[in-house]
Amino acid sequence: MASNHGAAEQRTKHHKVEGPKKHVVAFIFSILLTFIAFATVISGEINKDFIYVILMGTAFLQVFVQMAFWMHMKDRGHTFAIIGILFGVVIVFTAVIMAEYWVWW
Amino acid sequence: MAHAHAVKRYSGFMDWLTTVDHKKIGILYLIAGGFFFLVGGLEAILIRIQLWAPQNDFVGADTYNELITMHGTTMIFLAAMPLLFAFMNAVVPLQIGARDVAFPFVNSLGFWTFFFGGLLLNVSWIVGDVPDAGWTAYAPLAGTTYSNDHGMDYYVLGLQIAGIGTLIGGINFLVTIINMRAPGMTFMRMPLFTWTAFITSALILFAFPALTVGLAALMFDRLFSANFFDPTAGGNAVLWEHIFWIFGHPEVYILILPAFGIISEVISTFSRKRLFGYSSMVFATILIGFLGFMVWAHHMFTTGLGPVANALFSIATMLIAVPTGIKIFNWLFTMWGGSIKFTSANLYAVGFVPTFVMGGVTGVMLASAPADFQYHDTYFVVAHFHYVIVGGLVLGIFAGLHYWWPKMFGRVLNETLGKITFWTFFIGFHLTFFIQHFLGLLGMPRRIWQYLDGIGFNEMNMISTVGALLMGVGTILFLMNVVVTMAKPKNAPADPWEDGRTLEWTIPSPPPEYNFAQTPLVRGYDAYWKEKMEGHKGMTPAEPIGPIHMPSPSILPFFMGVGLFVAGFGFMYAPDWGHIGALKTGHFIGIIGLATTLLCMVLRSMIDDHGFHIEEDEILKDLGGKA
Amino acid sequence: MSAHTHVEGQLPHEPEKATLEGRNKVLGFWLFLGGETVLFGTLFAAYLSLRDQVLEGPTANHLFDLMLVAIATAILLTSSLTSVFAIQAMHQKNVKSLIGWLIVTVVLGASFLGLEIYEFYHYVHEGHGFTTSAFSSSFYTLVGFHGAHVLFGIVWITLLIIQLSRKGLNVVTAPKVYVAGMYWHFIDVVWVFIFTVVYLMGKVV
Numbered sequence: 048m049a050s051n052h053g054a055a056e057q058r059t060k061h062h063k064v065e066g067p068k069k070h071v072v073a074f075i076f077s078i079l080l081t082f083i084a085f086a087t088v089i090s091g092e093i094n095k096d097f098i099y100v101i102l103m104g105t106a107f108l109q110v111f112v113q114m115a116f117w118m119h120m121k122d123r124g125h126t127f128a129i130i131g132i133l134f135g136v137v138i139v140f141t142a143v144i145m146a147e148y149w150v151w152w
Numbered sequence: 153m154a155h156a157h158a159v160k161r162y163s164g165f166m167d168w169l170t171t172v173d174h175k176k177i178g179i180l181y182l183i184a185g186g187f188f189f190l191v192g193g194l195e196a197i198l199i200r201i202q203l204w205a206p207q208n209d210f211v212g213a214d215t216y217n218e219l220i221t222m223h224g225t226t227m228i229f230l231a232a233m234p235l236l237f238a239f240m241n242a243v244v245p246l247q248i249g250a251r252d253v254a255f256p257f258v259n260s261l262g263f264w265t266f267f268f269g270g271l272l273l274n275v276s277w278i279v280g281d282v283p284d285a286g287w288t289a290y291a292p293l294a295g296t297t298y299s300n301d302h303g304m305d306y307y308v309l310g311l312q313i314a315g316i317g318t319l320i321g322g323i324n325f326l327v328t329i330i331n332m333r334a335p336g337m338t339f340m341r342m343p344l345f346t347w348t349a350f351i352t353s354a355l356i357l358f359a360f361p362a363l364t365v366g367l368a369a370l371m372f373d374r375l376f377s378a379n380f381f382d383p384t385a386g387g388n389a390v391l392w393e394h395i396f397w398i399f400g401h402p403e404v405y406i407l408i409l410p411a412f413g414i415i416s417e418v419i420s421t422f423s424r425k426r427l428f429g430y431s432s433m434v435f436a437t438i439l440i441g442f443l444g445f446m447v448w449a450h451h452m453f454t455t456g457l458g459p460v461a462n463a464l465f466s467i468a469t470m471l472i473a474v475p476t477g478i479k480i481f482n483w484l485f486t487m488w489g490g491s492i493k494f495t496s497a498n499l500y501a502v503g504f505v506p507t508f509v510m511g512g513v514t515g516v517m518l519a520s521a522p523a524d525f526q527y528h529d530t531y532f533v534v535a536h537f538h539y540v541i542v543g544g545l546v547l548g549i550f551a552g553l554h555y556w557w558p559k560m561f562g563r564v565l566n567e568t569l570g571k572i573t574f575w576t577f578f579i580g581f582h583l584t585f586f587i588q589h590f591l592g593l594l595g596m597p598r599r600i601w602q603y604l605d606g607i608g609f610n611e612m613n614m615i616s617t618v619g620a621l622l623m624g625v626g627t628i629l630f631l632m633n634v635v636v637t638m639a640k641p642k643n644a645p646a647d648p649w650e651d652g653r654t655l656e657w658t659i660p661s662p663p664p665e666y667n668f669a670q671t672p673l674v675r676g677y678d679a680y681w682k683e684k685m686e687g688h689k690g691m692t693p694a695e696p697i698g699p700i701h702m703p704s705p706s707i708l709p710f711f712m713g714v715g716l717f718v719a720g721f722g723f724m725y726a727p728d729w730g731h732i733g734a735l736k737t738g739h740f741i742g743i744i745g746l747a748t749t750l751l752c753m754v755l756r757s758m759i760d761d762h763g764f765h766i767e768e769d770e771i772l773k774d775l776g777g778k779a
Numbered sequence: 780m781s782a783h784t785h786v787e788g789q790l791p792h793e794p795e796k797a798t799l800e801g802r803n804k805v806l807g808f809w810l811f812l813g814g815e816t817v818l819f820g821t822l823f824a825a826y827l828s829l830r831d832q833v834l835e836g837p838t839a840n841h842l843f844d845l846m847l848v849a850i851a852t853a854i855l856l857t858s859s860l861t862s863v864f865a866i867q868a869m870h871q872k873n874v875k876s877l878i879g880w881l882i883v884t885v886v887l888g889a890s891f892l893g894l895e896i897y898e899f900y901h902y903v904h905e906g907h908g909f910t911t912s913a914f915s916s917s918f919y920t921l922v923g924f925h926g927a928h929v930l931f932g933i934v935w936i937t938l939l940i941i942q943l944s945r946k947g948l949n950v951v952t953a954p955k956v957y958v959a960g961m962y963w964h965f966i967d968v969v970w971v972f973i974f975t976v977v978y979l980m981g982k983v984v
Contacts, residue, residue: 067867074860081856081974085849088979098983106975110968117863118964124796127330127806131357131813138358138398138445139820145394146824149449149457152388152832254803319814327807331799357810361818369825369920378909378916379832380825386832386913395821757938760951 073116080109161764162705170705172256173665177263178241179560184267185234190627191274192231195223197624200584204617206605216601217284218303222277224287225307228407229314230270232545236410237262237321239552240349242560244325246656247343249334249674251667254327255320256703257756262321264713269314272720276306283307286599288400289370291381291392296374302724308371309720315360315367316716322356325349334655335694336674340434343654343678344427347434348413351441352406358445359402366395375723390455397448405444407541409437411548412479415501418551419483421651422498423490426678429482436475443472453524462521469519476512480505495649496570500551503578504544511539514589529599532592538585550574550630555649562642562662566633573629580622587612587619653681658691660774666700669693669771697772699765706761708752715752719745790872794953801954808958812965819969822921823976830981832913837905839914839981844898848978851894852970855929858887859967866960874948877956881940884963888933895926918977925973928966935959 084105087098115121120129162170171177199219202210211219245253253259276282281302285294294304329350333342342350370392372378379385381392420427427433449457449465457465483505492498514536518524527533550573558564591612596603603609647657658680659668670693676682683691719742726738791797795805830839865880899919902908909919936959939952946952 067864070860070863070867074856077856078853081849081852081971084975084979085845088982089845095983099980102975102979106971109971113859113964113968113971117859118961125809127326128809131810132816134354134358135813135816135820138362138817139823141445142362142394142398142817142820142824143827145398145449146391146828149394149461150388150391150828151456152383254807323807323810323814326810327803331803331806357814358817361814362821365818365821365825369916372909372916372920376909378920379911379913380829380916380920382913386829386834387916388828388832388913391825391828395825398821754938757935757955758942760946 069116073112076112077109080105080112166707167705169710170260170707172252172260172703172705174241174245174253174256174259175560175663175667177259178238178243180263181234181238181241181266182560184263184270185231185238188226188230188234188270188274189232192223192226193624193627195219195226197620199223200617200620202601203603203613205614206610207602209602213601214284217286217599218282220599221283221286221307222274225273225283225311226270227541228287228403229311230266230273232407232541232549233318234266234270235549236352236407236545237266237318239345239410239414239549239556240321240325240352243556243656244346244349245328245332246559246659246663246667247346247654248329248332248337249655249668249672250328250332251671251700252703253324254332255324257706257709257761258320259324260706261709261712262317262324264709265317265320265716266314267317268713268717269310269312269317271310272313272717273306273310276303276310279306281306288396289392290396291370291373291387291389292383294370294374294392295382297382304370305374305724308367308374309724312364312367312371313713313716313720315363318356319360319364322353322360325353326357329353334671334674337679340431341674341677341679343413344416344430344433344437345410345413348409348416348437351437352409355402355406355409355441355444359399359406362395363399363403366392366399369395375726390452393452393455394448397451398445400451401448402441402444404537404541405440407545408548409440411504411545411552412437414548414552414555415483415504416486417654418497418501418555419486420678421555421649421653422493422495422501423487424493424651425486425490426653426681427482428485428488429478430677432478433482436478439475440472443468443475447472450519450521450524453521454528466519466521470516473512473516473519480509480512493651495554496565496567496574497551497554499571499574500547500554503574504547504551507543507547507578507581508540511536511543514539527592529597530592531588531596531598534598535585535588535592538588542581542585547578550577553630556656557637558644558648558661559656560662561638562644563637563640564644564648565637569629569633569636573626573633576629577623577626580619580624580626583619584616584623585619587615591616647680653678655679655691664774666702666766666771669775670697671695697768697775699767700771701763701765703763704761706756708756712749712752715745715748715750717745718748719743721745790948790953791950793870794948794950795869795957797950797953801950801957804954804958805961808961812961815965815969819921819924819972822917822924823972826917826921826977829913829917833915834912835906836911836915837907839918839977840984842902842905842907843978843981845978845982847894847898848974851891851898852974854887854891854894855967855970858884858891859964861887862960862963866957869948869953869956872948874943877948878940878943881936881943881956885933885936885940888929888936888963892926892929892933895922895929899923922973922977925966925969928969932959932963932966936963 084102087093087101093101114132119125168176168180198211199216202208202216241253241259245251279302283303283306285299285304289304289307292298329342329346369378369380373380373382373387379387381387381389383389416427416433447465447469449461450469453462494502514532518527518533518536554565554570591609594608596609603613644661646660648661655672658672672679672691673694680691722738722740722742722745724738726736726742729737731737732740795801861880861883865877865884868876868880907915909916939956939959942952943956
C-alpha cells in the first residue's frame with residue numbers, strides 16, 4: 048500500500064547516505080555530451096542530416112542521465128513519475144511530428 | 153492531543169469562501185456549474201429562436217456569432233467540466249475511503265480560478281464586447297485584424313484563468329487516487345467512477361498545457377503584437393488548429409469518461425448486479441484515454457493535410473469505437489439477468505446507452521475522411537456532437553445528480569418529478585438533434601445566422617426549436633425538483649437506494665466533516681456489497697478511533713482568483729486606459745493583480761498550516777447519534 | 780486527514796517522504812512536470828514550425844553566438860549539480876551545507892538569467908524584436924517562458940532558504956526543498972532541448 052511504503056522502507060533498508068560520486072559522474076557526462084553537440088555544429092564539417100541525429104542523440108542521452116541520476120528516476124518508487132513523464136514525451140513527439148510535417152504555407 | 157494555536161473555524165458565508173473541504177467544494181462546483189449551464193442553455197434557446205424561421209431577425213448577425221461562441225464555450229468549460237468536478241469532488245474521496253483529496257488548499261484554488269475565469273468570460277456580455285469567433289477561435293478570425301474589439305480578449309484570458317483551475321484539479325485527483333486509497337483497495341478494486349475520474353485527470357494533465365500554450369500565443373498576438381497566427385507576418389493559421397485540437401480532442405474524452413463512470417455505477421446498482429467485465433471496462437477506459445491523443449486532426453480533414461495524414465487519423469478515430477463498443481456491451485450484459493429498478497437515475501442511465509450509441513455511430517461516419525468532406529461544417533456534425541455531449545454527458549450528469557444527491561445533501565430528489573423531467577428532457581433532446589442530421593445531409597451549414605426560404609430547411613428547424621424549448625422546460629422542472637427537495641427534512645439514510653455497492657454508501661448522508669470515523673478495510677471490488685453479501689452490517693475498520701487531523705480553511709484561494717481576474721482586465725484594456733507615468737494604466741493594474749496572486753502564494757508558502765484536530769469524543773458522539 | 784506522523788527528536792531518513800503530505804507533494808510535482816513537458820513540447824512544436832519565417836529580420840544563424848550559449852549552459856548545468864548537493868546535504872541532515880548549496884544554486888541561476896537578458900537586449904538591437912516576425916515571436920516566447928521559469932525558481936528557492944533559516948529542517952520543510960530541487964533539474968532538462976533545438980540547430984545551415 049502506497050501509504051505504508053515509507054515506513055516499510057525505513058524499517059528494512061540499511062541506510063547508507065549516498066555520496067556525491069554518482070552525481071559528479073553524471074555532471075561530467077552531461078558536460079561531455081554538451082561539448083560533443085556544440086563541437087559538431089561549430090566544426091561545420093559534418094553532413095547536415097547526420098548533425099541532426101547527433102544533436103538529438105546527445106540531447107536525449109543527457110536528459111536521460113540527468114533524470115535517472117539527479118532526479119532519481121532509476122530508483123524504486125518512481126513508477127507513476129516515469130509513466131507521467133513518458134506519456135508527456137509521447138504527446139510531445141506527436142506535437143513535433145505535427146509541426147514538422149503538417150504545418151505549411 | 154490539543155494544539156496551542158487557535159482553531160480557525162468559520163460559519164455561514166465565510167465558511168463557503170474559505171472552505172477546503174472537498175464535499176463543500178463539490179457543492180460550490182455544482183452551484184456554479186449549474187448556473188453556467190442555465191446561461192449556456194439560455195444562449196442555446198436564443199439561437200434556436202433565431203433559427204426557427206427562414207431569414208429571421210430575432211437577433212442580429214453579430215449577436216448570433218456571439219451567442220454560438222458563448223454557448224459552446226460556456227457549456228463545455230463552465231458548465232460540463234465543473235459539474236463533472238462537482239461529482240469527482242463529492243464522490244471520489246468517499247469511494248476510495250479517504251478523508252479528503254491530496255491537496256485541499258489547491259482544490260479550493262481550482263474552484264476559485266474556474267469561478268473567476270468564468271466570471272471574466274461572461275462579464276463580456278455586460279460590457280458588450282463578446283467573444284464571437286466560435287468556441288474554437290480559429291485564426292486569423294480570432295486575431296486583431298478580424299476581431300478588433302475586446303471580445304476575443306475575454307475569451308483568451310477567461311479561459312486561461314479557468315484552465316489553471318482545471319489543470320490543478322486534475323493533478324489533485326491523480327495524487328489522491330494513487331496515494332490515498334484505503335487499505336485493501338488495490339487499483340483493480342476501485343469503483344468504475346473512480347477509475348474514470350483517474351483517467352480523466354490524466355487526460356486533463358496532458359491536454360490542458362497545450363491549450364495554455366495556444367491561448368498564450370493568441371493572447372500575445374492580440375495584446376502584444378506577436379506573429380504566431382498572422383500569415384502576413386509569417387504566422388500560420390493551421391498551427392492554431394493543430395494546437396487547439398491537440399487539446400480539443402482529449403477535452404471531449406475528458407467530458408465523456410466520467411459520464412461513463414457514472415453510468416457504470418448507476419446501472420450496476422439498479423440492476424442489483426455486479427458490473428459485467430470490470431477488467432475490460434478499465435482497459436477500455438485507458439485505451440480510450442490514450443487513443444484520444446492520437447486523433448485530433450480528424451477535426452482538420454478539409455484543411456489540406458494530404459491523404460496520408462487523413463488516412464492515419466481516419467483509422468485511429470475509428471479505432472476508438474472499439475473500446476467504446478466494449479463498454480456499451482458490458483452495460484447491456486450487466487443489466488441482462490439483473491433485478492432492474494427504474495429510478496430516475498436509472499432512467500437517465502438506460503436512456504444514455506442507445507443515445508450515446510447513436511452519437512457514436514455518426515462519429516464513425518464522420519471519421520471517414522472522404523465522407524467528412526461532405527459532412528464538415530454542416531449540421532450533421534452539430535447533431536453528432538450534441539448527441540454525444542448532451543445525449544451522453546448531460547444524461548450522465550442527470551443520472552449522477554439523482555444518484556448522489558442524497559449523499560451530498562441528505563435528501564432524495566422527488567422521484568415522480570424526476571421521471572417527468574427525464575421524459576420531457578429526453579424527448580426534447582431527440583426532437584432537437586435527431587432532425588439536425590437530416591438538415592446537415594441536406595446541406596445546411598453550421599454557424600449561419602439565417603437561411604433562405606424555400607430550400608427545405610424550414611420545418612426541420614422549427615421542429616428542432618420546439619425540441620429545444622422542451623429541454624428548457626425539462627431543466628426548469630429539475631430546478632423545481634431541487635427547490636421542493638431542499639424544503640424536505642435532511643433525513644436520508646446512509647444507503648438510501650438500499651443496494652449501495654461502494655464505500656460512499658457506508659457513511660451518513662451527508663457525511664461528517666472527516667468522512668470516515670475509521671478508515672475502512674477493503675476486501676474486494678464493490679467493497680460494501682461484498683460485506684453485505686457476507687452478512688455484515690458495515691465495513692470492518694482498518695484503524696482504531698483516534699483524533700483526526702483536518703486542514704485549515706483559507707481565504708487565500710479566493711484572493712488568488714480575484715488577483716487573476718483583475719490582472720485579466722488590466723492587460724486587456726491596456727491600450728484604452730491611458731498612462732500612469734511611463735507605464736500604461738492597464739499594465740499597472742495587471743501587475744497589481746498578478747502581484748496579489750503571487751503574494752498569496754508567498755504567504756501560503758511561508759506561513760505553515762498546522763490544521764486542527766477533531767477529537768475522539770466528537771467522533772464517538774457522531775457515531776452514537778447516527779446508527 | 781489521518782493522524783500526523785509526529786516525529787520526536789530524530790529526523791527520519793528521507794524526510795521529504797516521511798509524511799503522507801510529503802509523498803503527495805513529491806508525486807503531485809512529478810505529475811506537474813509531466814504537464815510542463817507537454818507545455819514546453821507545444822512551445823517547441825510552435826517554434827519548429829515557425830523558425831524559418833523571419834520576414835525582414837535576422838535569421839537564427841546570423842543572430843546566435845554559440846560561445847555565450849555555451850557559457851550559459853555550463854552555468855545552468857553547474858547549478859543543477861549544486862542543487863543535487865543541496866539535497867544530499869539535506870539527507871545528511873546538514874542544514875548549513877544545505878542552505879549553502881542552495882545559495883550557490885540561486886547565484887548561478889541569477890547569472891544565467893543575467894546573461895540571457897543581455898543576450899535578448901543585444902538581439903533587439905540587431906533588429907530581432909518580439910514583434911518582428913513569426914520566428915522572433917516564437918523564439919522569445921519559448922526561450923522567454925524558460926527564463927520566466929528560471930526566475931520563478933530563483934524566487935522560490937530564495938524563499939525556501941529564508942524558511943530553512945527560520946524553521947530549520949523538518950518533515951514540513953523537507954518536501955518543499957525536494958520539490959524545488961526537482962523543479963530546478965527540470966528547467967535544466969528543458970534547457971538541454973533549447974540549446975539543442977533552438978541554438979545549435981539554428982546554426983546548421
